[in-house]
Amino acid sequence: MDSPIAVIGGNGRVGRLVVEKLLARGERVRVLGRSERGSRHRSEAEFFRADVREPATLTAPLAGCSAVVYSVEPGTSDSGSDSPRATMYQGVLNALEAATAGGARPHFALVSQIYVTRPENSMNSYGRLLDWRLAGEDAVRAAGLPHTVVRPSWLTDRHAAGSAVRLEQGDTGDGKICRDDVAEAIVNALYLPAGAGITFEIYNGSGSAGTDWSRLFGGLRRDEAPAAAR
Numbered sequence: 001m002d003s004p005i006a007v008i009g010g011n012g013r014v015g016r017l018v019v020e021k022l023l024a025r026g027e028r029v030r031v032l033g034r035s036e037r038g039s040r041h042r043s044e045a046e047f048f049r050a051d052v053r054e055p056a057t058l059t060a061p062l063a064g065c066s067a068v069v070y071s072v073e074p075g076t077s078d079s080g081s082d083s084p085r086a087t088m089y090q091g092v093l094n095a096l097e098a099a100t101a102g103g104a105r106p107h108f109a110l111v112s113q114i115y116v117t118r119p120e121n122s123m124n125s126y127g128r129l130l131d132w133r134l135a136g137e138d139a140v141r142a143a144g145l146p147h148t149v150v151r152p153s154w155l156t157d158r159h160a161a162g163s164a165v166r167l168e169q170g171d172t173g174d175g176k177i178c179r180d181d182v183a184e185a186i187v188n189a190l191y192l193p194a195g196a197g198i199t200f201e202i203y204n205g206s207g208s209a210g211t212d213w214s215r216l217f218g219g220l221r222r223d224e225a226p227a228a229a230r
């Protein structure tokens, strides 16, 4: 791509894999996080100290980017700066605003999770984590940008549940997904036309490893424009 790609949470476990895959494709990558710790081995990526809860820290690193990947771990307090509302909703709004300054229209890829439409799940007792994640997703879908919302199932570092990849919609499933497959899904979604305008859950399962992302994305239902934007 002509312009840099920003990875918010690019020092995290999924984020780091996304950064490595983008660098391997020859992209210019900006890593955003609260601390530079852990990013030294990727000297080709430019690190920016940024906190999604502090809008001013996002302005420079998100300016002029062709794509933004948001892979941020939520806090679990009921309220305040360490709450899911601050990181999964307000933080997403802050990133959208910074990324679209001056009329820019980057591809925005959000890492969410399964269960977001199942508020009765026990994870929602952590600061209404699921409700705020869904509100963040809705903000991304309503922004009018090329977007991808990825809902990983339980993350693993190895293929603990088979090496085939299955995408679902409707948020009814349960299972596991390897972080490397999540990163691969995000990166492919930035390049493939069928990867824009979709929300999906992602799982590993038994079967062969080779993944045809174009076919997987192409088989999904496109997100509907939110009522206000129709």
Ligand SMILES: NC(=O)c1ccc[n+]([C@@H]2O[C@H](COP(=O)([O-])OP(=O)(O)OC[C@H]3O[C@@H](n4cnc5c(N)ncnc54)[C@H](OP(=O)(O)O)[C@@H]3O)[C@@H](O)[C@H]2O)c1
Binding pocket: 008, 009, 010, 011, 012, 013, 014, 015, 032, 033, 034, 035, 036, 050, 051, 052, 053, 071, 072, 073, 074, 087, 111, 112, 113, 114, 151, 152, 153, 154, 155, 156
């Ligand atoms: N664990 C699971 O089974 C599971 C399942 C589904 C979805 N997910 C979600 O998948 C995503 C990626 O997971 P992961 O395992 O890669 O997480 P991770 O290793 O904990 O990485 C999360 C990143 O978020 C960054 N971050 C946290 N607060 C921030 C803030 N206020 N501003 C900017 N950056 C911030 C951290 O960097 P700094 O500390 O340097 O700021 C870190 O690099 C997360 O959203 C996670 O909740 C997890």
